[in-house]
Structure formats: structure tokens, C-alpha cells
Amino acid sequence: xKRKRLAFIIGLLFLAALSIRPANSDDTLFASAKVGIxxxxxxxxxxxxxxxxxKQAMExxxxxxxxxxxxxxxxxFRQTAGLPTSSKPYGGxxxxxxxxxxxxxxxHSIGHYLSACAFMSASTGNDRIKANxxxxxxxxxxxxxxxxxxxxxxAYPEEFFDRVFSVRRVWAPFYTLHKIMAGLVDMYEQTxxxxxxxTVEKMAHWVKSRxxxxxxxxxxxxxxxxxxxxxxxxxxxxxxxxGNPEYLETARRFDEKHYTVPLSEHRDVLKxxxxxxxxxxxxxxxxxxxxxxxxxxxxxxxxxxxxxxxxRSYVTGGTSNGEGWQADPYVISTELGKDSxxxxxxxxxxxxxxxxxxxxxxxxxxxxxxxALFNGILPTQEPATAMMMYYVPMMPGxxxxxxxxxxxxxxxxxxxxxxxxxxxxxxxFHDRDSVFVNLFIASELKWPEKGFGLRQETRFPEEGKTTxxxxxxxxxxxxxxIRIPAWAEKGGSVTLNGKKLxxxxxxxxxxxxxxxxxxxxxxxVVLPMKLRLERTPDNVNLAAVLYGPIVLxxxxxxxxxxxxxxxxxxxxxGDPVAVPKLAVKSADPSxxxxxxxxxxxxxRTENVGVPTDITLVPFYKLFGxxxxxxxxxxxxxxxxxxx
Numbered sequence: 001x002k003r004k005r006l007a008f009i010i011g012l013l014f015l016a017a018l019s020i021r022p023a024n025s026d027d028t029l030f031a032s033a034k035v036g037i038x039x040x041x042x043x044x045x046x047x048x049x050x051x052x053x054x055k056q057a058m059e060x061x062x063x064x065x066x067x068x069x070x071x072x073x074x075x076x077f078r079q080t081a082g083l084p085t086s087s088k089p090y091g092g093x094x095x096x097x098x099x100x101x102x103x104x105x106x107x108h109s110i111g112h113y114l115s116a117c118a119f120m121s122a123s124t125g126n127d128r129i130k131a132n133x134x135x136x137x138x139x140x141x142x143x144x145x146x147x148x149x150x151x152x153x154x155a156y157p158e159e160f161f162d163r164v165f166s167v168r169r170v171w172a173p174f175y176t177l178h179k180i181m182a183g184l185v186d187m188y189e190q191t192x193x194x195x196x197x198x199t200v201e202k203m204a205h206w207v208k209s210r211x212x213x214x215x216x217x218x219x220x221x222x223x224x225x226x227x228x229x230x231x232x233x234x235x236x237x238x239x240x241x242x243g244n245p246e247y248l249e250t251a252r253r254f255d256e257k258h259y260t261v262p263l264s265e266h267r268d269v270l271k272x273x274x275x276x277x278x279x280x281x282x283x284x285x286x287x288x289x290x291x292x293x294x295x296x297x298x299x300x301x302x303x304x305x306x307x308x309x310x311x312r313s314y315v316t317g318g319t320s321n322g323e324g325w326q327a328d329p330y331v332i333s334t335e336l337g338k339d340s341x342x343x344x345x346x347x348x349x350x351x352x353x354x355x356x357x358x359x360x361x362x363x364x365x366x367x368x369x370x371x372a373l374f375n376g377i378l379p380t381q382e383p384a385t386a387m388m389m390y391y392v393p394m395m396p397g398x399x400x401x402x403x404x405x406x407x408x409x410x411x412x413x414x415x416x417x418x419x420x421x422x423x424x425x426x427x428x429f430h431d432r433d434s435v436f437v438n439l440f441i442a443s444e445l446k447w448p449e450k451g452f453g454l455r456q457e458t459r460f461p462e463e464g465k466t467t468x469x470x471x472x473x474x475x476x477x478x479x480x481x482i483r484i485p486a487w488a489e490k491g492g493s494v495t496l497n498g499k500k501l502x503x504x505x506x507x508x509x510x511x512x513x514x515x516x517x518x519x520x521x522x523x524x525v526v527l528p529m530k531l532r533l534e535r536t537p538d539n540v541n542l543a544a545v546l547y548g549p550i551v552l553x554x555x556x557x558x559x560x561x562x563x564x565x566x567x568x569x570x571x572x573x574g575d576p577v578a579v580p581k582l583a584v585k586s587a588d589p590s591x592x593x594x595x596x597x598x599x600x601x602x603x604r605t606e607n608v609g610v611p612t613d614i615t616l617v618p619f620y621k622l623f624g625x626x627x628x629x630x631x632x633x634x635x636x637x638x639x640x641x642x643x
Contacts, residue, residue: 029189029237029240029241030240030290030358031240032239032240032243032291033240033290033291034290034291034292034293035289035290035293035298035359036359037290037358037359038358038359038360038361038431039357039358039361039429039430039431039436040358040429040430040431041354041358041425041426041428041429042424042425042428042429042430042445042447043122044119044122044123044190044422044424044425045122045123045125045190046445046446046447046448047123047424047425047427047428047443047444047445047446048123048424048443048444049123049423049424049441049442049443050442050443050444050455050456050457051442052441052442052458052459053378053620054378054423054441054442055423055442056383057378057381057420057423058120058123058124058420058421058423060381060383060386060420061116061120061381061386061416061417061419061420061421062120062124062126062129062421063386064386064387064405064417065113065116065117065120065129065417065421066128066129066132067405068090068113069087070132070135070136070139071085071087072087072088072089072090073090073094073109073110073113073136074087074110074136074139074140074143075087075088075089076089076094076096076106076107076155076156077107077110077139077140077143077153077154077155078139078143079096079155080143080147080154080155080156080157081142081143081144081146081147082146083142083143083146089106090109090406090407090409091404091406091407091408091409092403092407092408092409092410092413093105093106093108093109093409093410093411094106094107094108094109094409096155096156101169101170101171102171104156104160104170104171104172104173105171105172105175105176106155106156106176107154107155107156107176107179107180108175108176108179108180108409108411108414109179109409109413109414110136110140110155110179110180110183111176111178111179111180111181111182111183111184111414112179112183112413112414112415112417112418113133113136113183113414113417114133114136114137114180114183114184114186114187114196115182115183115186115187115417115418116414116417116418116421117129117130117132117133117136117187117421118133118183118186118187118189118190118191119186119190119418119421119422119425120421121133121190121191122190122191123421123422123423123424130191133187133191133193134187134191134193137184137187137193137195137196137199138195140153140180140184140199141195141198141199144199144202144203150205150206150209151201151202151203151204151205151206151209152203152206153180153199153202153203153206154173154176154177154180155176156173156176160173161173161210164222164225164226165210165213165214165218165222167221167222167225170226172226172227172228172229173226174226174227174228174229174231174254175226175227175228175229175277176229177203177207177229177231178228178229178230178231178233178234178280179229179414180203181200181203181204181231181234181235181238182230182233182234182237184196184197184199184200184203185197185200185234185237185238185241188200188241189237189241197238197241197242200234200238201238201242201244204235204238204244204246204247204250207231207235207250208246208247208249208250211250211253219253220256220257220258223254223256223258224256224258227274227277228254228256228277228281229277229280230280230281230283230284231251231254231284232251232252232253232254232255232281232284232285232287232288233251233280233283233284233286233287234284235247235248235250235251235254236248236251236284236287236288236290236291237287239251239291240287240290240291248288248291248292251284251287251288252288254281254284255281255284255285255288256281259273259278259281259282260281260285260300263282263299263300263303263304264296264299264300264303266299266303268307268311268329270307270308270312270325270329271325271326271327271328272324272325272326273324273325274323274324275319275320275323275324275325275342275345276320276323276342276344276345276348276411279308279345279348279349279352280348282300282301282304282305282352283348283351283352283355285297285300285301286301286352286355286356287355289301290355290359298359301352301355301356302356304352305349305352305353305356307329308349309349309368311329311330311537312325312329314332314335314340314341314394314629315371315375315534315544315546315551315629315630316341316346316371316372316375316376316379316392316394316551316619316629317346317349317368317371317372317373317375317376318340318341318342318343318345318346318372318375318376318392318394319341319345319346319349320340320341320342320345321335321336321337321339321340321341321394322337322339322340323339323342330537330538331537331538332536332537332538332539332542333536333538333539333542334538335394336394336395336396336630337393337394337395338391338393338395338398338571338572338573339391339393339570339571340391340392340393340394340395341376341391341392341393341394342390342391342392342412343376343377343380343388343389343390343391343392343412343415343416343419344411344412344415346372346376346377346392347377347415347418347419348415349368349372350369350372350373350377350426353365353368353369353372354369354425354426357369357426357429357438358429361429361431361436361481363483363484363485363486363508363509363510364486364508366426366436366438366439366483367483367485367486367508367549369426369438369439370438370439370485370549371549373423373426373439374461374549374550374551374620375549375550375551375619375620376392377419378620379392379400379619379620379621379622380392380412380416380419381416381419381420382400382402382623383623384623385402385405385567387402387403387404387405387408387567388402388403388412388413388416388417388419388420389401389402389403389412389416390403390410390411390412390413390570390571391570391571393571393572394629394630395576396576396579396628396629396630396631396632397556397575397576397577397578397579397626397627397628398572398576398626398627399559399561399566399572399625399626399627400566400572400622400623400627401565401566401567401569401570401571401572402566402567403416403567403568404567404568407568408567408568410570423441424443426438426439427439427441427443427445427456428443428445428454430447433450433476433477433478433479434478434479434480434481434512434514435447435452435454435478435479435480435481436481436483436510437454437456437468437480437481437482437483438483439483440456440458440460440461440466440527441456441458441460442456442457442458442459442460443455443456444456444471446472447474450474450478451472451473451474451475452470452472452473452474452478452517453470453471453472454468454469454470454471454480455468455469455471456468456469457469461529461547461548461549461550461601461618462600462601464526464527464528464529464548465524465525465526465527466524466525466527467522467523467524467525468480468482468522468523468524468525469520469521469522469523470517470518470519470520470521470522471519472519473516473517473518473519473521474517476516477514477515477516478514478515478516478517479512479513479514480512480513480514480523481510481511481512482494482510482511482512482513482523482525483509483510484504484505484506484507484508484509484510484511484527485507485508485527485548485549486507486508487507487529487532487546487548487549488507488527488528488529488548489507489530490528491526491528492504492505492525492526492527492528493525493526494511494513494523494524494525494526495522495523495524495526496513496521496522496523497521497522498522511525527548529547529548529549529550530547530548530590531545531546531547531588531589531590531593531603532545532546532547532589533545533546533587533589534546536630541632541633541634542630542631542632542633543630543631543633544629544630544631545589545593545616545631547601547603547618550601550618550619550620551618551619551629552603552616552617552618552619553616553617553618553619553622553627553628553629554579554580554614554615554616554627554628554629554631555614555615555616555617555622555625555626555627556577556579556614556625556626556627556628557577557625557626558624558625558626559624559625559626561574576626577626579628579631579632580609580610580611580612580613580614581609581610581631581632581633581634582605582608582609582610582631582632582633582634583608583609583610583633583634584608584633592605592606592607592608593605593606593616594606596615601617601618601621602615602616602617603615603616603617604616610634
């Protein structure tokens with residue numbers, strides 16, 4: 001009896017330890033890595049945003065998330081589990097009575113919500129958002145228990161998976177399952193919620209049992225038939241947290257060979273593929289590489305990243321047209337659609353980039369991250385309402401559209417909640433004795449293990465510089481590795497405690513300062529920004545205008561569309577407005593684009609617009625206007641075109 005009581009007490013202490021376990025990326029998701037991790041992301045709890053556009057976006061997101069009612073998100077779960085529910089479900093894909101087959105995705109939003117709450121809790125320390133998420137985890141555990149001992153948990157009946165495995169029509173239950181499981185993993189990793197790990201482990205056992213009925217050939221048929229999201233990623237994450245090799249074995253069953261084999265052979269056969277089905281599978285391959293060391297998985301992830309960012313992305317860092325890759329590599333000019341640049345795809349490309357940077361901390365990965373974050377993520381939240389975008393139209397002359405707060409629960413609604421809750425996750429990375437400063441975002445960093453702290457003071461991109469102030473020095477030497485971006489070509493400098501250093505670094509590299517720091521040390525980094533053109537690879541007469549890393553969009557006049565055409569729509573309807581051409585004699589845009597006095601980051605063309613000149617503003621600041629990002633350059637003179 002005493003032994004049993006002692007074991008019980010030890011068990012309680014163990015569970016209590018789990019529940020307060022601090023989130024730290026070093027000892028959770030990377031703990032079982034079989035490859036050399038070269039750079040670790042700092043935990044969100046160690047980074048705090050300071051005043052600036054990213055903090056403002058995060059605060060708007062928090063306010064929206066706090067307006068959501070957990071019981072409404074739980075409605076279909078309780079209904080499926082046979083538990084009482086009196087709440088009304090949210091709309092869009094969450095409405096079980098919605099037009100077929102959209103209602104078959106019900107439950108996906110609760111996974112995004114849990115992830116976003118976990119990120120927001122870690123990023124801000126907000127007690128309300130954590131309490132709401134803890135409540136959801138506890139209620140999901142009740143639903144799982146009511147559904148029986150198998151571990152199954154979802155907002156739809158298990159019969160949906162009978163349809164998956166018999167290759168009958170059903171809309172992506174594995175995709176939805178992945179979101180739920182990922183939300184539970186994030187709740188454990190970011191907030192230490194032990195019940196979340198216990199619940200998701202039971203789900204993983206169910207997945208193993210259900211997929212175990214299929215041989216390799218049948219599993220490939222199933223994967224080719226349905227969208228599986230990132231099942232291989234989340235199962236690998238559960239393995240890294242819980243240590244059960246069965247989870248990793250099950251994860252590998254979701255490696256779709258139709259996707260992975262060509263990539264492992266460095267063949268781009270992406271044309272015709274559904275983009276946001278594809279990218280999460282490659283994130284899973286990256287996680288599997290970290291846990292297995294299989295070199296084929298490294299080739300898959302890195303080749304894919306290079307092809308998408310180098311041959312299939314818009315100037316904003318986004319990708320996809322009509323949710324697919326419709327063209328051959330390096331063909332962009334024909335892909336400027338109304339329904340282009342699905343924001344989920346940018347979210348997932350940033351996740352993949354974080355993995356690749358951790359293996360090889362190269363500036364080119366951070367260069368892409370900056371491009372996509374400033375131009376592909378930040379522009380997708382409407383400031384007045386905090387509502388988010390599904391498609392980001394690249395078609396010249398179109399306009400932005402947004403979700404509604406309670407009736408537009410789409411995939412990009414969910415990833416949108418997550419995007420704006422975790423801006424702190426890639427500003428800084430570290431190795432054993434170095435801090436990588438990757439992004440110029442006003443923020444404060446604490447590195448408790450080293451006793452080191454850093455405050456980044458900047459108004460970037462409204463000014464081309466940042467100042468790093470050491471707030472805690474700690475013992476020994478620490479290296480600061482400051483990214484010198486690809487766009488910073490000439491005139492950059494570093495000043496240490498008021499003294500300008502004689503050395504600098506080239507574009508797309510790191511400038512390193514290593515020393516025993518003192519509290520109050522100041523490093524000022526000047527990164528001059530200039531206007532430049534970025535031409536499409538298949539049409540040199542079609543180009544975007546950038547200022548440093550910032551994509552500038554041309555204002556083409558008010559949207560003048562009813563609210564229901566702007567809010568509650570995946571993408572814009574109707575025809576584009578006419579877009580002026582640019583008749584220029586110089587390839588240097590600074591000769592024909594000039595700053596507007598008193599308006600930061602606002603420019604205007606001079607005597608080159610046909611039929612009229614245009615005001616340009618950062619794409620992330622443009623709302624309520626029709627716009628163009630890509631310009632048609634003509635060799636004809638303005639005078640001749642206007643006549």
C-alpha cells in the first residue's frame with residue numbers, strides 16, 4: 001500500500017513538473033535531433049515586441065482572438081462526441097450545415113486557434129488568452145473520452161476516414177486532424193499544458209492504428225486522393241516531445257512519394273500541383289530529416305525551397321495562382337491572377353525557411369524571410385478591423401479582400417491568427433555563444449541561459465538603420481552576428497559606442513562583433529535603402545519597384561465596391577481598372593521616382609506615367625485602394641503614348 005501511495009505521489013509530482021515546464025526550443029522540438037543544429041530560434045517568451053507595425057498587428061490580432069467564444073469553436077466536437085452543446089457554430093468552413101463540402105472541414109479552426117493562443121500567450125504573457133486555450137484543451141479531452149478508448153478526436157464522425165481509405169469523396173479530414181494535433185502540440189510546447197500532450201498522444205495512437213490497416217501501395221493511393229496537411233510534421237513533433245518511435249514510423253507513412261521522389265532527384269515537376277497541400281508535406285520532410293538524419297530528406301527540403309523562392313515566387317515572397325503552380329519554373333508574368341498568392345502558402349514557406357536556417361544559418365534564408373514577412377504577411381491584416389486575407393491578388397488593378405469576424409473561418413483565417421501572434425519567432429536565433437540578428441524589428445531579447453540581453457531600437461523600414469543596446473552582459477564573450485541584407489549594396493556602416501568601425505560586410509552576409517559586452521554598449525547599424533527594380537524572369541518589361549526590401553504598390557484610386565464584395569470574399573470580383581504604363585529612359589528608378597516630402601516611404605513617379613503619374617506606398621500600408629505591384633514598362637515616350 002505504501003509503495004502504491006509513493007508511486008501515486010511521484011506520478012502527481014511528475015505531472016505537475018510537466019504542467020510548469022518552461023517552453024524552450026532547445027530542449028523540446030530539437031531535443032532528439034540526429035543532425036547538427038547550427039542555430040536555434042529563441043523561445044517566444046524571450047522576445048518582446050516594441051512599438052512598431054508588428055506590435056500593432058499583434059495587438060489587433062489579440063483583440064480579435066479575445067472576441068472569439070471557445071464554446072462556439074467546440075460546438076461540433078461536442079456534437080460529434082454526443083455531449084450537450086447549446087452554442088452556435090461559427091460560419092464558413094466551421095458550419096456543419098454549410099454548403100457541401102465546406103462543412104466537412106469543421107474543426108480545423110480550433111487547431112489554428114490553439115496554436116495562435118499558444119503563440120500569443122508566449123509572446124505577450126496575456127492570462128486571458130491562455131485561460132481560454134486551457135479551457136479548450138480540457139473540453140477537447142472530455143470529447144475524446146466520450147468518443148471511446150481509441151483516442152479518436154475530431155469535429156466530424158470517424159466515418160469520414162472510412163471514405164478516405166475507400167477513396168470516396170470527402171474533403172480532407174487528415175488536413176483538419178493535422179490542425180487540431182498541431183494546436184495541441186503548440187499548447188504543450190509554448191505553455192507547458194501537459195493535458196494537451198496527453199490528448200495529442202492518444203490521437204497519434206489512433207492515427208497509427210488507422211493507417212496500420214493499409215499497406216504502402218494503398219497508403220500512397222490514399223495520399224494522392226486527399227489533402228493530408230502536415231501529418232508527417234506533427235507526428236514527428238510528437239515523437240520529438242514524447243520519444244515514442246512509433247510516432248516517427250507513422251509520420252513516415254505520410255511521406256507522399258508523388259511529391260518527394262522527384263524533389264529528391266532535383267526535378268521540378270511542381271506544375272499543376274496544389275500548393276498548400278504540397279508545402280506542409282515538405283515541412284514534414286524537414287522535421288523528419290532533423291529526427292533521422294536521412295540525407296534524402298535534406299535534398300527534398302532544400303531543393304524545394306530553392307525552386308519555390310527562386311523560380312515560383314512573386315516579388316512579395318508569396319506563391320500560387322488559383323491555389324496551384326500553373327506554369328513552368330521562372331514564369332511569373334502569366335501568373336498575376338485575382339486568386340494568386342494564397343496567404344497560407346506564405347505562412348508555410350516561412351515555417352520551412354526557419355528549419356533550413358537552423359541547419360545552415362545563411363543570410364539568404366533570412367533575406368527571403370524578411371521579404372515574405374514584410375510584403376507577404378504584414379500586408380494581409382486590415383488595420384481598421386484586424387480582418388485577414390485569403391488571396392493576395394497580384395493582378396494589376398485589383399484590390400484586397402478580407403474575412404469577416406465570425407462567418408469566414410477559412411484556412412487563411414486560421415493561419416492569419418497564427419501569423420500575427422508569433423512575429424517574435426525569427427528576429428533572433430542563437431548558437432552556443434552567438435546571437436543572430438536576422439530582422440530589423442523593434443524588440444527586446446533576453447537570453448537567460450547566458451545572462452545576456454539586447455534591445456533593438458528601430459523605426460525600420462521608415463529609416464534605414466537599427467540600434468542594438470546591450471541590456472545585460474553576462475559572463476564571457478558573446479558574438480553578435482548582424483545580417484547585412486542582399487539589398488544593402490553600398491554605404492553601410494557599423495558604429496560601436498559612438499566610434500565608426502573600419503570594416504563592414506558584403507550583401508547577404510553577417511557582420512560579426514565578438515567581445516565581452518558591457519551593459520549599455522550600443523551598436524548602430526546603417527543600412528542605406530534605395531529604389532530598385534525587380535523584373536520578372538520571363539518578361540524584362542514587367543517589373544516591381546522596391547525600396548530596400550519593401551515592395552511599393554501604386555495607388556489606383558478607391559475600391560468603390562460594396563462591403564460584401566470586400567469583406568467575406570476569398571478574393572476580388574469584377575474587372576481590374578486600367579493601370580498606367582511607365583515610359584522610362586533609365587533603369588535607375590531614383591531618376592524618375594521621387595520621395596513625397598513629409599510622408600515616409602511615399603513616392604511619386606515624375607513624367608513617366610502613361611497617361612498619368614502614380615503615387616507609390618509600401619504594399620503593407622495600402623488598404624482601401626486598388627493597386628498594382630507589377631508595372632508594364634514601355635519603350636514609347638510618354639508624349640507619344642499620350643497623343
